[in-house]
Amino acid sequence: MVADPSDSPAPALERLFSHGETIPLVQWHALSGARSAVILCGLVAVLSFVTGLSSLSHPTAADGPLATVIPSGSSVVPFTGVLLAFVLGGLAFGLQRRKRLAWYLTLLALLLVSLLPLTTFQTSDVPLLLSTIVAFPLLLLNRDAFDQRIELSSLQIASLSSIVGVVLYGTIGSYAIRDQFTGIDSWGDSVYYVIVTIATVGYGDITPLTTGAKWFSLSIILFGTGAFTVAIGALIVPAIEKRMATVFGNMTPSDLRLLEDHVLVLGHSDITEPLLGELGDEVDVVVVTPDADAADALSDRDFNVLTDDPTHEETLHDARIEDAAGVVVATRNDANDVLAVIAARKLNPDVRIVAAATDDQHVDKLEMVGADEVISPVEIAGRLLGQSILETPSTQSALETTDEDGS
Structure with missing residues (x-):
């Protein structure tokens, strides 16, 4: 028996995230x-x-x-x-x-x-x-x-400032006592001398002639190598720690790439798993879940994952909810779903929010706090079972029946 094209889940997904009106210049x-x-x-x-x-x-x-x-x-x-x-x-x-x-x-x-x-x-x-x-x-x-600030720790700021200070100290100092060096005649020569000295290259084209100039060169070597060593540790170690966190599925907010018109999925469970399979090839998806094991598994499947509480406004802001095309709320906990809907609606009043109610009694509550549409997976499954036994299965009709009951 050939399946009717209208039975495909595509119209249902299209219906969930379509905005109704036509948006001009989408390609532009x-x-x-x-x-x-x-x-x-x-x-x-x-x-x-x-x-x-x-x-x-x-x-x-x-x-x-x-x-x-x-x-x-x-x-x-x-x-x-x-x-x-x-x-x-x-x-x-x-x-x-x-x-x-x-x-x-x-x-x-x-x-x-x-x-x-x-x-x-x-x-x-x-x-x-x-x-x-x-x-x-x-x-x-x-x-x-491009609205993200560069957040540096006090150690990172101090280490970078020390490098600038050493370069200025060496440049000004070497130019001031240039008569005690061979090869320093201009400010450019002084900058060149400081860089090659800190890098411990020492081509030999600039040479200190006096004891004072030699001690000055030694001070640049000590201060310069020390400042660069501290700076490398302060800047590289946090990056390595962040990369290790990514390997284990704990992506930080800054790991989320430039995302536009993506779908936020708040929560991960057996409800959202089929949804990820449907949306994964169509649009960019960002899953927000506090479950580190689930985040690790999703990362292995190349999904963008933010391991954090989906009910927090800071988490949703990091997930770029302002640029999202749709939000799916399905944490398997209706109380958390309510908080997530409130946070999402506050940060993006225009985004379309679809929520999955675990309990039919909470459908109205989710709609009251800002969900555009509330789906009851249990009720839909029951209706599909009934239609299947009557040999008239239709996902689309099940969704329409649920909407008519809720309206």
Whole structure:
């Protein structure tokens, strides 16, 4: 017997998360979102590296509008383009984490990258120039998407400040006693000397001539290596700990990638498991559950998981409920479901919320606190059993019957 296409669960899911009205320019919204801005910035980084390296390998006359402003553009600007390519690659990672500081720095980096094609003005520079022109306004358009602050501990702030302090100490000090060194004639020489000294490279082109200059060099080595060692420990160790937490399924809020129009599933049980199978291939899904074992299993299946209490507003904010297309509340505890619906509705008054009531008596309560639709799995299962015995199974009709009873 051939199944009727109308019996497919797709119409039911479509009905749960459809907003009723037609939203114009949906495709344009997808193309102009924050995720597209991040991808485009990564593309600019690649093009900047390729274009800058090409200009360094095959120097040509600078014919761009900025050639007269930057006389040394034929050598300095291409090298800067290569350097900025690595900077933009790191900033793209920060943008992926929605960091506001990365957004500001990326705007500045894009302006600097545009100097390369505007100086050399070669045919091979056109892709870089066009991608930069598109990336800059796209970042400005999605400014609100990059709203995460960089949270540093007091130790991390102190370690970074110590590095800056050592560099300033070495630069100013070496320039002040430059007559006691060979090879230090400018501020640039002083910066170069401090960097190679802290890195313990010591090319030998700059040499202290007096005992005081030697002690000064030793102080830079001790302070510099100490500051870098502390900074590496303060910055790298927390990242390793966070990655280990991810391996065990305990994703932190910052691990959630750029998500737009995703579905939040609050709770994980036998009720939500079939839903994940249906939605997993259609939309991005974020599961919020306090169960670490369940989070570990879901992470292995490549689902975005936030191991936390789904009734807390901070948790829902970390899960980007402001950008969610729909919310499913099914914690298997109606009291927790009520709290989760209240928190979700408060943070996003316009999002569509569908709740699963464990007890039929609590359907009205869930609707009163803000759920757009409340499904009773027990009642639906009973109706399907009745229709199956009568040889007229229909998931859609069961949902319609439940809606008519609740309306």
